[in-house]
Amino acid sequence: MRLTLGMINFQNREEKDNEDTRRDDSCRGYSYYKRDMGVYECISSQTKKNRLSGSVVMRILIACEFSGIVRDAFIARGHDAWSCDLLPTEGPGPHIQGDVLSVLDDGWDMMIAHPPCTHLAVSGARWFKDKLLEQEEAINFFLVLVNAPIKKIAIENPISIMSTRYRKPDQIIQPWMFGHGETKATCLWLKNLPPLISTDIVDGRVARVHRMSPGPDRWKERSRTLQGIADAMADQWG
Ligand SMILES: C[S@@+](CC[C@H](N)C(=O)[O-])C[C@H]1O[C@@H](n2cnc3c(N)ncnc32)[C@H](O)[C@@H]1O
Secondary structure (H helix, E strand, O other): OEEEOOEEEOOOHHHHOOOOEEOOHHHOOOEEEEEEOOEEEEEOHHHHHHHHOOOOOOEEEEEOOOOOHHHHHHHHOOOEEEEEEOOOOOOOOOEEEOOHHHHOOOOOOEEEEOOOOOOOEHHHHHHHHHOHHHHHHHHHHHHHHHOOOOOEEEEEEEOEOHHHHOOOOOEEEOHHHEOOOEOOOEEEEEEOOOOOOOOEOOOOOEOHHHHOOOOOOHHHHHHOOOHHHHHHHHHHHO
């Protein structure tokens, strides 16, 4: 048996053809659903129900996400969403731990990507001259993601040099537009997706992330996607 992303290819087809669903550790507790002769895929039971009832279900890749927050927002709305990160996922759910570049060709309907911004964000401009090689790698990584063979793409990053090295973002959003009383300008570059509409404009204009105390996990606290933004993505793009 070979696991490729969500797809399971049973080599011994005769043995498995009569089964519609199976469970297996390699599928992380998700159902196997018979999709084609001898080919099974890992999907949640909710996704299976939605498909059977005729709801539109997309296969969605949340690239560079360890938190699972955007992934779970799409799963809650019945989609077949997978996070992918070099790190393990923080919450249980369908996750590919590894290099996202190796799974871009695997038939996704949509990708939402959160590439690292350490060498791109203008807030770190004073270090750019010492990190030219790392910066070129980060630019290339961003460009490979944005040019992935996926119909609907959203790339998220802070205010960064990608506005000049690629193009201006389609939209700049703030947490306070989505129910979180704080500021953190976040750019979205969009392909075949509409700009997000604010869902809950609230008071509060404090830059919470700049006030976080130092520590090994500070970058994680700063980079985790906010729930209100994840919900808006899933409601408006799902
Ligand atoms: C800015 S953080 C995004 C965090 C995200 N917003 C979340 O809520 O989990 C960037 C992430 O990209 C991941 N990353 C970097 N290079 C990667 C690669 N080649 N493939 C997959 N993930 C990668 C890092 O491990 C890091 O977790």
